[in-house]
Amino acid sequence: MARSSLDKMMSVTLQHSQSVTDLAAPIRRPWRWHIVVFLAPALIVYSALMIIPIFETLRLSLFTSKEQVVSFVGFGNFETLFGDERWSKSFWNALWNNTYFFLIHMLVQNPIGICLAALLSVPRLRGRSFYRTAFFMPTMLSFVIVGFVWKLILSPLWGVAPSILAAIGLKWLFGPWLGQEATALTALSLISVWQYVGVPMMLIYAALLSIPDEVIEAAECDGVVGFAQFWKIKLPLVLPAIGLVSILTFVGNFNAFDLIYVSQGALAGPNFSTDILGTFLYRTFFGYQLQLGDPHMGATIATVMFFIILAVVAFYLLVIQRRMRRYQF
């Protein structure tokens, strides 16, 4: 069963504190240098690349600059973000869009991923490795290519989507989906689903393969076969993997930026209907066209994003994951 990295980290810290208490004991032992030496590379690289930038961002969000003079404002930037009518409107809009983006992934991407994994694990399936590769292929494509290709496919002027729909008599269904406020975000979410459906498929496929044959055989002896076997035996056994996939989807979606930026631009049009936290952060931090960048407000948004993700991941790890039943074989 897959174990989350936090579990591993916690067990490492536990061992570490254990060794500290050992040292405090009067038994004479040589100072165990190797622990420090072995920890150092990971600690240094992780601190330099992750910890320090995160704290820099947090610090940056507490300052503001006016006429090139940087001054400390405490939580003033957060007050602006949540209190100012325009800032808060943009923020809640981006947060809601981001939640919608995530929900589409949860409702479409993950069920499809589970279905594909279940189909792939059918023992008598022919051409399995071909399907596996084909489904995983879009994940390996650059988001630039994905954004561009789908923009072309869906283009009302040159795209194949209108002509394909016309060929089967459904032309009336077609609309300039990426250009309409009502449909743009859904269209982009589905493009993203198409691209990343391979990830849950692979993880759940791996989990399904790791179910021992004895369990399946025992089920068959008891007359549990086919769909019933999937629902009653396999699905409960891969539930931890599904949980992991969900949390990966959440973190991925709330950090998403690339696809929207490539296909809709930093203004996330039409009329900000596809604006998610990532594009909102980018626009604020780096500026856009005549709008100059504001690193302090940008850092404020980044900080809020960080805490949103942290809160949900912590909730999952501390509350949900602990209650999840695991089966040891």
Add this chain to the structure above:
Amino acid sequence: MERKTFRAAALGATALVAGMGMWSLSASAQDVTLTIESWRNDDLPIWQDKIIPAFEKANPGIKVVFAPTAPTEYNAALNSKLDAGTAGDLITCRPFDASLELFKKGHLAPVNDVKGMENFGSVARSGWTTDDGKTTFCVPMASVIHGFIYNKDAFDKLGIAEPKTEDEFFAALDKIKADGTYIPMAMGTKDQWEAATMGYQNIGPNYWHGEDGRLALIAGKQKLTDADWVEPYQVLKRWAAYLGDGYQAQAYPDSQNLFALGRAAIYPAGSWDISLFNQQAEFKMGAFYPPVKKAGDTCYISDHVDIALGMNAKTKNPDATKKFLEWVASPEFATIYANSLPGFFSLSDQPVTLEDPIATEFVGWRKDCKTTIRSTYQVLSRGTPNLENETWAASANVINGSETPEQAAERLQKGLDSWYKPAQ
């Protein structure tokens, strides 16, 4: 004897090596490479094949590299590079506040003492001068003019003459629509700026009377909710009926292609489009300026100061950089630039002869009409929310029907009021 020879040989070799070292040292001291930061990646071949060779020929020892970034990323990328100290020697300047901010931060050096700056009038300098009018920090290169380019073959076939008034304009659009061969007008709202720049800023000056309205808005004597400023939105709203199917998802390159392939009859243009259409369109083209409300009204055009070249204050080669700027201020550069990039019009007072017929047509409007710059660029886009970016969204919304002209105007004015207090 043998030893002496050896010693002499060694000495000679040392001298030779030292001499070569000296020589290569002096050569490398002379061979300076200047890098130009720019957002005009479309112009790369012209800089590489025409402009830079002309300069390098006249100034041996200075090499110039043109290193453009994508237009929408330019400001962000440039700011980061300047802060990190890795930006090129020459900086292509956006007009107004973006560059003014760079100057205030000390990233751009003043160019008042560059030879040839006297060739530029105050309007030409306005985009790159401090508020007190004393210091200019970029050498103006070119302006762009808005108008409409049309497919002459289509107009001839349908018997349409160049529209001069708003009524004639819509009559022409109706006629093209009724005929059905062509999409009446090639414009989309996906990129948003297209609707604002090619639409609102293109026809707007006729309604707010050019500089009069623009300066009154800055002075706080007019508001965006006044009839003069709402009317262009009302006209823009009427355009929606004449745009191609699915214009909501049509991006700027789509519009360019639609027109260049001969599928659309009228293209709301910026003069920078001319060179692309010259290469791609296989039909005759013409151009007309934004139609006025009633016959006999004074026409106004947007002749927007768009592009200039400044000097990175931290350049390691200030002398060579200055030399390049002096050359940019010269009539020689103006002639090469204006002719290799038809649609970018020199801002220099020195006469420049243009060869391209459409570009000549555009620049000819300067004589017939009053000129102005885009209303949102000076002062009004200094704060947050930024009026220019807001105007993009507003123009697209009005055409898409998600906001009425009045609602859009009210929202813009409210946003402006939230930070802008005009000097009384």
